[in-house]
Amino acid sequence: MTSLMPTLRHQAAAKVFSGFQPSAENHLAYPMEAHQQTLRQAVHCQGVGLHSGKAVRLTIKPAPANSGIRFIRTDLGGQSVVAHMDKVVDTTLATTLGDGACTVSTTEHLLAALRGCGIDNADIELDSPEVPIMDGSAAPFCALIKEAGLRRQNDLRLALRVIKPIRYEDGEKRIAVLPFAGFTVFEEIIFDDDIIQRQLRSTVLRGDNFLTDVAPARTFGRAEDVEYLWARGLALGGTLDNVVTIHWDRKSVLNEGGLRFDDEFVRHKMLDLIGDLSLLGCQLLGRVQAFKSGHSQHLGLMKQIAACPDSWELVRLLPGGSFHRVGDGAM
Numbered sequence: 277m278t279s280l281m282p283t284l285r286h287q288a289a290a291k292v293f294s295g296f297q298p299s300a301e302n303h304l305a306y307p308m309e310a311h312q313q314t315l316r317q318a319v320h321c322q323g324v325g326l327h328s329g330k331a332v333r334l335t336i337k338p339a340p341a342n343s344g345i346r347f348i349r350t351d352l353g354g355q356s357v358v359a360h361m362d363k364v365v366d367t368t369l370a371t372t373l374g375d376g377a378c379t380v381s382t383t384e385h386l387l388a389a390l391r392g393c394g395i396d397n398a399d400i401e402l403d404s405p406e407v408p409i410m411d412g413s414a415a416p417f418c419a420l421i422k423e424a425g426l427r428r429q430n431d432l433r434l435a436l437r438v439i440k441p442i443r444y445e446d447g448e449k450r451i452a453v454l455p456f457a458g459f460t461v462f463e464e465i466i467f468d469d470d471i472i473q474r475q476l477r478s479t480v481l482r483g484d485n486f487l488t489d490v491a492p493a494r495t496f497g498r499a500e501d502v503e504y505l506w507a508r509g510l511a512l513g514g515t516l517d518n519v520v521t522i523h524w525d526r527k528s529v530l531n532e533g534g535l536r537f538d539d540e541f542v543r544h545k546m547l548d549l550i551g552d553l554s555l556l557g558c559q560l561l562g563r564v565q566a567f568k569s570g571h572s573q574h575l576g577l578m579k580q581i582a583a584c585p586d587s588w589e590l591v592r593l594l595p596g597g598s599f600h601r602v603g604d605g606a607m
């Protein structure tokens with residue numbers, strides 16, 4: 277597989293030398309933090325893997341600027357894998373990253389929390405092959421990050437700014453990213469379960485709205501599918517404490533307390549999307565529109581982005597709400 281980040285840098289340089297002219301527009305639609313951020317201190321949690329059912333202890337540690345997000349398996353002598361689209365080895369039910377013998381699965385909720393809380397650089401240590409599911413949402417990870425506090429770093433953020441629509445289709449599942457000087461996600465899902473049916477939601481990711489509107493939405497599944505999943509060795513750690521479980525009648529959920537939002541299902545799909553797209557390795561400036569998409573289509577879109585270098589440019593965010601194309605002397 278090609279590596280996106282070297283491609284990004286290569287393409288940015290190529291555009292400079294070929295006289296590529298950026299758009300005159302160089303202001304963000306709303307203020308965004310321009311500096312990279314990490315955590316102020318290490319924080320820990322423990323839980324079980326949703327699919328493996330294995331106990332896992334997880335530590336999120338501060339990391340230097342420009343190092344990105346890295347998963348480190350302490351049970352494999354410290355072997356690591358970076359959180360990057362080129363390292364995705366499986367998208368069945370969850371997004372699994374792998375580098376040699378080091379694999380880490382169900383990365384998406386933690387990655388969404390890191391992106392939603394504004395963390396660019398972190399080392400994540402775990403002693404098992406799967407990130408703990410916690411309550412099935414990103415909220416427990418957000419609470420941990422809040423407990424650690426954020427530290428602003430000297431280096432400025434890079435962003436992939438979409439300048440022409442980029443689309444990926446997989447049968448009836450579709451996902452696209454359109455030009456926008458901020459980060460907006462529009463998600464639509466259709467299920468034949470009465471409790472879901474058709475749900476749509478659009479969110480501009482700014483300020484703390486990820487924490488209130490997206491992070492608490494839990495993963496979900498059908499009670500009728502549980503035995504099938506267990507037979508395949510999946511969802512072994514799944515319980516009513518970490519999965520919204522749709523009743524056999526498909527009209528209600530089995531969880532005591534019901535849903536956290538009427539449209540918790542589409543909000544959770546949005547959460548997965550935000551986590552997966554963070555594997556681009558930098559901020560994304562664009563409007564993402566997803567229809568019935570899942571982990572596989574999220575990866576498909578990222579590969580399509582990598583394959584369409586004329587449809588985006590790499591920019592560096594600047595304090596004050598503007599940005600410069602990389603190579604314009606604003607490094």
Ligand SMILES: [Zn+2]
Binds near residue numbers: 384
């Ligand atoms: Zn999920």
